[in-house]
Amino acid sequence: METPEQIKARIEAAVPGAKIEILPNDCPAGERSLLVDPAHALAVAKFLHDDAQLRLDFCSNVTGVDWLDAELTEKIKVKRVVDGVEKEIEEVKKTARPGFLEVVYHLYSMELKHGPVALRQRTAGRGNEVSAVSLTPVWRGCEFQEREVFDLYGIRLEGHPDLRRILMWDGFKGHPMRRDYVAPDDYEYEPTPHDEVLEQAKKHYPPEVQA
Amino acid sequence: MNAVTQMPATNYEILPKTGGSGEPLGDLLEVSMGPHHPSTHGVFRMDVVLDGERVVKLKPVFGYLHRNHEKIAETISYLASMPYTDRLDYFCSMTNNWAYALSVEKLAGLTVPERAEYIRVIVAELTRLQNHTCLIGFFVQDMGALGTPLMYAFREREKILDLFEALTGSRMMCNYMRFGGVRCDVTPEWLGQVQRVVDDYGKFLDEFETFLAENEILLARTQGVGVLPRELAVNASVTGPMLRAAGVNYDIRKVDHYGVYGRLDFKVPLGEQGDVYDRYMIRVLEMRESVKILQQALRDIPGGPVMDPKAKLRGFRPKAGEVYGRVEAPKGELGFYLISDGSANPYRYRVRPPSFINLTILEDMCLGHRISDTVVILGSVDIVLGEVDR
Numbered sequence: 001m002e003t004p005e006q007i008k009a010r011i012e013a014a015v016p017g018a019k020i021e022i023l024p025n026d027c028p029a030g031e032r033s034l035l036v037d038p039a040h041a042l043a044v045a046k047f048l049h050d051d052a053q054l055r056l057d058f059c060s061n062v063t064g065v066d067w068l069d070a071e072l073t074e075k076i077k078v079k080r081v082v083d084g085v086e087k088e089i090e091e092v093k094k095t096a097r098p099g100f101l102e103v104v105y106h107l108y109s110m111e112l113k114h115g116p117v118a119l120r121q122r123t124a125g126r127g128n129e130v131s132a133v134s135l136t137p138v139w140r141g142c143e144f145q146e147r148e149v150f151d152l153y154g155i156r157l158e159g160h161p162d163l164r165r166i167l168m169w170d171g172f173k174g175h176p177m178r179r180d181y182v183a184p185d186d187y188e189y190e191p192t193p194h195d196e197v198l199e200q201a202k203k204h205y206p207p208e209v210q211a
Numbered sequence: 212m213n214a215v216t217q218m219p220a221t222n223y224e225i226l227p228k229t230g231g232s233g234e235p236l237g238d239l240l241e242v243s244m245g246p247h248h249p250s251t252h253g254v255f256r257m258d259v260v261l262d263g264e265r266v267v268k269l270k271p272v273f274g275y276l277h278r279n280h281e282k283i284a285e286t287i288s289y290l291a292s293m294p295y296t297d298r299l300d301y302f303c304s305m306t307n308n309w310a311y312a313l314s315v316e317k318l319a320g321l322t323v324p325e326r327a328e329y330i331r332v333i334v335a336e337l338t339r340l341q342n343h344t345c346l347i348g349f350f351v352q353d354m355g356a357l358g359t360p361l362m363y364a365f366r367e368r369e370k371i372l373d374l375f376e377a378l379t380g381s382r383m384m385c386n387y388m389r390f391g392g393v394r395c396d397v398t399p400e401w402l403g404q405v406q407r408v409v410d411d412y413g414k415f416l417d418e419f420e421t422f423l424a425e426n427e428i429l430l431a432r433t434q435g436v437g438v439l440p441r442e443l444a445v446n447a448s449v450t451g452p453m454l455r456a457a458g459v460n461y462d463i464r465k466v467d468h469y470g471v472y473g474r475l476d477f478k479v480p481l482g483e484q485g486d487v488y489d490r491y492m493i494r495v496l497e498m499r500e501s502v503k504i505l506q507q508a509l510r511d512i513p514g515g516p517v518m519d520p521k522a523k524l525r526g527f528r529p530k531a532g533e534v535y536g537r538v539e540a541p542k543g544e545l546g547f548y549l550i551s552d553g554s555a556n557p558y559r560y561r562v563r564p565p566s567f568i569n570l571t572i573l574e575d576m577c578l579g580h581r582i583s584d585t586v587v588i589l590g591s592v593d594i595v596l597g598e599v600d601r
Contacts, residue, residue, distance in 0.1 A: 025532050025533055026530060026531045026532035027317075027318055027529075027530065027531075027532025027533060027534050027551070028320065028532075029317040029318070029320065029534055030317070030318070030532050030533050030534040030535070031535075057445050057446065058445060058448060058461075059448055060448060060450075060537070060544060060546060060563065061535060061546050061548055061561070061563040063548055063559075063561040063563075065550065065559050104548070106535050106546075106548070110445050110459060110461045113461070113466050116535055118535070139446060139447075139448065140443070140446045140447040140448070140571065140572070141446065141447045141448020141449070141568060141571060142448075143447075143571050144567060144568060144570065144571050145567075145568065152279075152281075165274075166273070166274060167273070167274035167277040167600060167601075168274060168277065169274065176279055176282060177279070177281065177282055
């Protein structure tokens with residue numbers, strides 16, 4: 001299969017305006033992923049699906065990743081004059097990286113039997129109303145998995161045909177897979193129709209019980 | 212002689228009443244099927260809208276068994292998740308273990324000794340045998356063959372579970388694999404027992420097939436029901452026997468050649484119509500292939516260690532990076548996506564559950580069929596709620 005660089009070059013030639021960034025992966029057995037901007041995500045997905053050399057017709061895995069605010073440390077070499085002699089010194093450069101959420105897609109080709117290509121989208125920040133673009137119009141197999149990403153990570157996937165919670169119940173507040181999620185103390189409690197019945201039944205209790 | 216009353220064939224069902232232009236005249240009925248319906252094999256619910264007896268809308272609802280397995284795994288060490296993976300698809304703990312071990316091995320760059328690879332193939336194929344056997348038992352039970360066929364299936368499953376118990380100490384929650392090998396070596400006696408079970412399995416399959424394959428009720432209830440077209444199956448990420456029944460030649464054992472599957476000779480059965488009958492038949496044929504694989508693996512298993520000496524049980528911290536590993540589990544592609552940040556717990560741990568994703572097209576398969584057919588169609592998907600809900 002083509003290298004990420006070749007795929008990037010061909011996407012940028014085929015989809016005007018698309019910016020693809022290749023993200024490194026320190027694990028030698030893993031694959032480097034392609035980061036796509038949300039504005040062109042759907043067009044890029046269509047290209048990857050239809051392109052005759054890639055034919056990535058099978059979207060195997062869709063998931064979210066939560067990256068908290070972090071301080072990235074980087075070792076850089078700087079030349080400094082120390083005691084009149086120019087020396088090369090290692091300095092640690094710290095940059096603050098604001099947190100964000102990611103949606104990761106692992107794409108394979110059933111026709112050509114190759115893969116995976118990892119495709120990523122990033123949200124702006126990690127607030128309550130963050131969004132990315134749904135790729136369900138291209139791969140139907142994303143439907144439930146993107147609902148799960150919405151449910152557990154709280155990423156609104158624009159263009160999804162049926163974006164509802166899938167594993168948690170409808171009245172649930174919060175997104176439990178976020179790294180900073182704190183389970184409420186009363187998470188076991190859930191109002192049931194039974195409560196309403198008990199409330200109504202209280203009217204018929206004798207006064208001493210009501211008090 | 213009295214005239215025989217002829218029963219018109221189409222009057223069994225309550226036909227939807229439609230007006231001149233085809234719009235439904237009667238009221239639509241919404242039925243909540245489950246979560247405790249016996250055909251749902253667990254706590255699974257289908258919100259079905261019916262027009263007469265015909266399904267016009269069906270939305271699967273699940274999450275009743277959700278325990279956020281992924282969140283738990285992100286708070287504990289890599290090895291501590293291994294017993295949790297048993298509980299995903301609790302019929303097939305061995306393949307769950309393998310998928311997780313394979314992904315971590317890819318992440319940490321561990322190699323697996325030859326003998327351990329063969330043991331993995333043996334236990335995984337035994338798992339496939341018992342999963343498919345049980346599935347067929349449950350599946351004919353859903354069609355009304357109460358009890359007997361399922362007991363035949365369970366009798367055979369019991370033999371395999373006894374083997375697992377002898378090897379790992381547990382019948383279903385085996386927790387057998389480790390990163391870089393397996394937990395303990397097998398004995399020659401155990402291999403002899405496996406050989407006996409495998410040798411007898413063909414006979415059982417013949418018997419089971421004689422009883423079922425040409426059964427009139429089975430044919431009538433399954434042929435032409437719940438057809439899944441090839442293009443939709445690929446587009447909807449359907450994997451495993453469901454996909455191959457739709458005629459797509461995609462078996463991860465053949466595509467990725469993980470373990471020692473590259474050296475073993477077996478065929479990938481494919482369906483033609485993509486209906487429920489094909490899905491049933493694919494599993495029967497896959498069991499015959501599994502028996503073939505087992506015979507070869509038992510013949511070729513070499514001696515040697517069963518753990519990579521470099522593998523560490525304590526203080527296991529893989530280098531930062533991410534990896535996606537997958538195996539062909541009996542229900543489809545079981546994948547694990549792991550991100551390591553260099554610490555003792557995974558930063559991100561994701562399970563790609565095959566039966567969860569195979570449910571995506573449940574509505575497409577059921578539309579236009581009768582409510583009784585949805586039971587059969589759902590049975591042919593082969594879901595386990597431990598894995599769907601995680």
